[in-house]
Amino acid sequence: MDKDKYKKLLNPKQYEAVTQAPGPLLIFAGAGSGKTRALTYRIAYLIENYGVNPRNILAVTFTNKAAGEMKERLQQILETNFLSLTVSTFHSFGARILRENHELVAYRKNFSIYSEEESNVVIKNIIKEKNLDSGDINPKGVKYVIGRAKDDMLDIQAFASQAQSPRMRDIAIIYTEYQKRLRELNAFDFDDLIYWPVYIFDKHDNVREFYRSRYQHLLVDEFQDTNHSQYRLIKHLSNERKSVTVVGDDDQSIYGWRGADITNIMNFEKDFPNTRVVKLEQNYRSTQTILTAASNVIANNRGRKVKELWTSLGEGEKLRRLECSDEESEAFFITDHVTHLRKEEGLRFSDFAILYRTNAQSRALEEGFRTSGIPYVIVGGTRFYERMEIKDLLAYLRVLVNPDDNVATLRIINVPKRGIGDVTIERIAKYSQLNNINVLEGCFHAVEDKIEGVSSAKIKRFIDLIKKLEGIKRRGEPLPTLMEKIIKFSKYEEVLLQENTPESEARLDNIKELVAGTASFEHRYPGATAEQFLEEVSLLTDIDRWDPNSDAITLMTLHSAKGLEFPVVFITGLEEGLFPLIRSGQISKEELEEERRLMYVGMTRAKRYLYLTNCRFRRHYTGSFFHQQSRFLAEIPADTLTESTDPQMFIKKPKLPPREGRYGYEEERKGSFAIGADVLHQKYGAGVVLSVEGQGENEILIVSFPRHGKKRLMTKFAKLTLIKGKK
DNA sequence: GATATGAGATTTTTT
């Protein structure tokens, strides 16, 4: 492949980025500017023009999907073998370093990787045992603080010494114990997968040098999302040559809450002198109208690197705006437009994405799609590998792989029920802790009648099961076979079959899917072990499980949508308080800017049509029901917007009788009528209050009258009398 | 030891 080929395949800026000599390179890649393309061709160029050996290249991404796409593209463009090239996510790369160097942090090779849920179990136990259960200490909050500490590479001493408040001192105690327990359990949490490799590189020059000479050329995707520890990892690996290519977009930094440090991208040039900077500003995705609208929104943020996205794709259609009365009409509006647009434009269901700020919003939308018979898939929410039956069965696998994993052992010791009660389990756990053995060994002791008050018969059944399964694993049976035997011998399937409810049916389906999952894994990696499978599923993201080819509409959070594109995008729930999300009545400038970047990310997912919806009224388990429009809507230039359709026709007819007395309907709105109240008007007669706009003097009621349809009435003039319902 | 019942929290985004 010669230089001309690159010139033909890339635009001038991309070409400039791709053909830089090895050395620090920072690519500001605006949304849709061909970032993956630039990265993959850069790799190809390093190999073909600088004779770089593929095994000396490491490319890091955040999701398996991104890594997979890069590998696929490389396979297409590279003539040389690329198999020795490493394309990995940060976390799986970290896991690999730890598998290869586990003894340096006093772990064993067969360690488990704990999800948030499992980490929380450990923390919860610590809180209970140490009696730290006060008002401001809860497992999730503690886990969050510890996680951020690990992102910042704070060890337990450093953390404790800077703990000022009583709460932080308590957390320091928990942090210390948590790390100790994780080691006993032979388990890492997600943050450890970066923390410990950096620790190893800090302490062991020889190990660091080994990886440095192995990975002489680094490429990092989504650099704006890296946290401090990830940045340290990159810096550790970069040698004198500093062949580090980072690609990112400060405007798309949306993981600050997870420790992502936007200053990493801002300070890169300082940390790596002589960095070449290239900006990719030509967008190949969206219409000019969409780009103009998005640029105007993001322009409200301060301290960003200025970029000017442009496209040659033409003006396109205006953005379509719709204010809905509530979530139901929002869902209805969307389904209606999907149906219509699909017909008119010959689009597939998979061309549509519905985006929202919080997962909880998917419910109402889902309901709408179900009733209108539109196929849909939800990314995220309750994830497959987090479903109870899947977690149970994976726990069996984990016990077989890592017998020290007490969290897994305790999860399955009585699942399915084999008559081992809480008291017995508690006694075994206590005994094991006192004798410094894992719970599984504790069970062996129980069988030998060594534990007081524990009858051995039922424990023996459990132990026999584990022994049998261990035997199967040791024989080296293929992974799918092992999984099937677990399901069979544990009687997990049998119990569900007996249950025979729609619920159990669904669980059986999931179990089948799990077996199919192991089979496909085995197919991809012949001879795959349970260890490898567990690692893969532990590090899978929501988006990794998403199949973009199935013909269904995709529902997902704005966060999940990053990196994707769709011909038609709906951004829903554009309400002040929900998006931007404001939790405690207050939002800091930094938080608001991150919300705005999220809006920018959402808008720039759209190729041709961008719909923006908000609800005036939204139900929530707490209470704030009436919402103003999101401030982001006001930041979109009026001439890029159009009111798409008369919203009235999408508003559902009110249900009669009004849902009086139902939870949450009686909002304290002084002087007005409750939604659903029956009222009497002098001219129009009896009607139902649909919604309320404005407040006090300017309050307007939307009332539906059987003969006269919907009317907007100012409360202060309308002289309405209450018939039924509440004020 | 298993099940039924009620209190209580929950929902921001995720590797």
Next chain:
DNA sequence: ATCTCATATC
């Protein structure tokens, strides 16, 4: 509104 967890009861 729904799920989880603790306590009461069989």
